[in-house]
Amino acid sequence: xxxxxxxxxxxGFGLAAASKEQAEKIIDELVKKGExxxxxxxxxxxxxxxxxxxxxxxxDEKIQSKLKEMLSGLNVATKExxxxxxxxxxxxxxxxxxxx
Numbered sequence: 085x086x087x088x089x090x091x092x093x094x095x096g097f098g099l100a101a102a103s104k105e106q107a108e109k110i111i112d113e114l115v116k117k118g119e120x121x122x123x124x125x126x127x128x129x130x131x132x133x134x135x136x137x138x139x140x141x142x143x144d145e146k147i148q149s150k151l152k153e154m155l156s157g158l159n160v161a162t163k164e165x166x167x168x169x170x171x172x173x174x175x176x177x178x179x180x181x182x183x184x
Contacts (some may be wrong), residue, residue, distance in 0.1 A: 107132050 114120040
């Protein structure tokens with residue numbers, strides 16, 4: 085399952101990179117045609133990148149939420165739960181050594 089998530093995220097990042105390059109090409113063409121000034125093109129590209137980052141962040145949050153939901157349905161321990169159990173086990177082992 086982790087591999088599928090990694091592949092999906094890699095695909096998303098690849099698409100984002102390709103989209104940025106495509107957007108830059110389109111904006112450059114608009115500047116060449118005189119439909120956008122250099123400053124307008126910079127502002128427009130900045131806005132596109134900002135929106136892209138916001139979308140990426142939202143997607144990451146949705147993926148994390150969905151993964152947590154799926155894992156909780158499978159009764160898989162979270163990292164925090166495993167760490168708490170490891171800490172408790174270390175305490176019990178320490179108590180046992182002291183009582184011997």
